[in-house]
Amino acid sequence: MLHNIRVVYLKEMKEVLRDKKSLIFMVLLPTLIVPLMMHFMITFVTRAEKKARTETLTYAIFGAEFLPELTGQFTREKGFQRLDIAAPNDIESAIAENKIKFALVIPEAVRQQNTNRRQVAVQLYYNNAAIAGQVKNRAADAIEKVSKKWRQQRLAELGLDSPQQQKHLLNPIIIEEHGTADTREVIGARTGGILPYLFIIFCFLGAMYPAIDIGAGEKERGTLETLLLAPVPRRHLVLGKFLVIFTTGITAALLNLSSLGLMLLLKGREVTGLLGEIVESISILDMLLVVIILIPTAVIFASLLLSVSIYARSFKEASAYCGPLNFFVILPAVIALLPWVQLNWFWALVPISNISLAIKELVKGTIDYRMLALILISSFAIAAALLTFCTKWFQREEVLFRK
DSSP: OHHHHHHHHHHHHHHHHHOHHHHIIIIIIIIIIHHHHHHHHHHHHHHHHHHHHHSOEEEEEEOGGGOHHHHHHHHHSTTEEEOOOSOGGGHHHHHHTTSOSEEEEOOTHHHHHHHTTOOOOOEEEEOTTOTTOOHHHHHHHHHHHHHHHHHHHHHHHTTOOSHHHHHHHHOSSOOOOOOOSOHHHHHHHHHTTHHHHHHHHHHHHHHHHHHHIIIIIHHHHTOHHHHHTSSSOHHHHHHHHHHHHHHHHHHHHHHHHHHHHHHHHHHHHHOOSHHHHHHHHSOHHHHHHHHHHHHHHHHHHHHHHHHHHHHOSSHHHHHHHHHHHHHHHHHHHHGGGSTTOOOOTTGGGSTTHHHHHHHHHHHHTOOOHHHHHHHHHHHHHHHHHHHHHHHHHHTOHHHHTOO
């Protein structure tokens, strides 16, 4: 039995390794392209945020004579450049055409309101659809400086000259925060959801194209009949094919895990602070448990994909079937990205989602090993059932030779 499975496995693996598309999804994407994309994305976002904080913002102001202190504040502030436009009605078009970043409109009533020590309202116009922009925050910071100065003056007029007195009056109750979670748990809760998503997706993609090729592809090439004539039981044939698909899926996931881990390790060595602490806190046991969790995941994907591929009449038909199947893999994997979804006894029994949430908890360092045991038992049980189904499915003539 083992000899037959080994022969089929080696034969099919040679075919897979000759296919460039399979190699791209199994090796190139998880090992190089995705880590590089993440690196460039982080670099791009960091630079964009830095630019948004330091770029010179052009602005227009109407009614400057009604609030000269505010006008002077913007003149003194670095990173602001005043431009004149014809009228307030032109503000929206000037912002849309990127002539100015924001505009301030100060009503005439502000002068009298300030004299009477009343609250004044200044109108700020800006493009609130620019998500990455810092326009509102930077403009509000400059306005807050004038507001703070007025606040201190008015409190002083009430006899509260001491900054301490003013502070106690404005903030009679303060909150002293004491977070109970450590650094690893905080960072893991915020970013740990994306890691299992990547591992699961690449495990699926790494298995998908080899599965289509050695099932529907072999049907299309007309070589399946020749293989079935060999003096080998069909269950040995299907197990050999299954092991090839399992190998490519788990290899893609592990290569992605290794490449991301290496990138994180190198970054951790460069940054000795927070990132270094996170890297050091993730133990070898945690990494080993992630690998063990991915094993039944790869078995589930390999069994499903091989069953679909054997049923399809052609490579194109199998690809069409795998498209919706891809959606049903992505949706449960995304569950771990949702902040309000936490691993509990219910989610521990939901396929794929439990794997995603368990890996997230391992990254956070807060895994409940009882739930982990339940996840492993249920996942291996589902994997065994699907592999059994795939084996029996492969032995049906109406499936293999479907018209």
